[in-house]
Amino acid sequence: MTNKKETGLDAMAGDGGYKEAYLADILRTKMKRDGKRFWAGDNISDYVNEDMKDILIVEATEAFEKVLDTLLIDRETDPNSKGTARRLAKMYFNEIMAGRYETPPDCTAFPNDSEDRYEGMLVVRSELRSMCSHHHQPVSGVAYIGIIAAEKLIGLSKYTRIAQWCARRGTLQEELCVVIADAIMKATGSKDVGVYIQATHGCCENRGIMAHSSLTQTTVLHGAFKTDPSVKKEFMDNIKLQQDWAPR
Ligand SMILES: [Zn+2]
Numbered sequence: 001m002t003n004k005k006e007t008g009l010d011a012m013a014g015d016g017g018y019k020e021a022y023l024a025d026i027l028r029t030k031m032k033r034d035g036k037r038f039w040a041g042d043n044i045s046d047y048v049n050e051d052m053k054d055i056l057i058v059e060a061t062e063a064f065e066k067v068l069d070t071l072l073i074d075r076e077t078d079p080n081s082k083g084t085a086r087r088l089a090k091m092y093f094n095e096i097m098a099g100r101y102e103t104p105p106d107c108t109a110f111p112n113d114s115e116d117r118y119e120g121m122l123v124v125r126s127e128l129r130s131m132c133s134h135h136h137q138p139v140s141g142v143a144y145i146g147i148i149a150a151e152k153l154i155g156l157s158k159y160t161r162i163a164q165w166c167a168r169r170g171t172l173q174e175e176l177c178v179v180i181a182d183a184i185m186k187a188t189g190s191k192d193v194g195v196y197i198q199a200t201h202g203c204c205e206n207r208g209i210m211a212h213s214s215l216t217q218t219t220v221l222h223g224a225f226k227t228d229p230s231v232k233k234e235f236m237d238n239i240k241l242q243q244d245w246a247p248r
Pocket of ligand 1: 136137203
């Protein structure tokens, strides 16, 4: 295995034990001890740095090799299956679940407190790629993020960066909607936030009911979006305007 000393966590595995211990086991023990939740949709970047990620990819490769062996796939002579275990390990850590291990996007906030501050509604459409935590099947869709700016503004691209950071984990669409709204509120300081997600789910399309045209919609509303019907209507009208315009 890769050198565990680099992680600074060798002491946790006990005397003489670290060489045999898997980093994943050590980190899980540490998170349990700290009472840190590590569900599929949780960000655990406080516990995993870049060096550790490389070690975890090596460990996950070994584990995926076992899965392929159990599936009776010949990864020794099948040229297409030779590097699959490592490809899967890298894909999970660096792509489809990257939002679990990456720190939150850096969102520089600009003041919005002068006389000519923007007081209207802002609606941003963000492409989403996620994965259902039940079957690890793809979830593809768009999020419409609505906000009434408070005393600071973040760059437009940051809304999408935040949404994608939340999405690239194992999620449920309902949960994802809540998590994105919370992250936007945190980054912008606004209490008036709405998030609407429209997505297709691999677990309905590729398995189970095999429904190729199924579409799921979820909405989470906070502040004025929830309490003021005219704000909610403006948000929904804006989504409709975007949908009429945007390629689907
Ligand atoms: Zn599923």
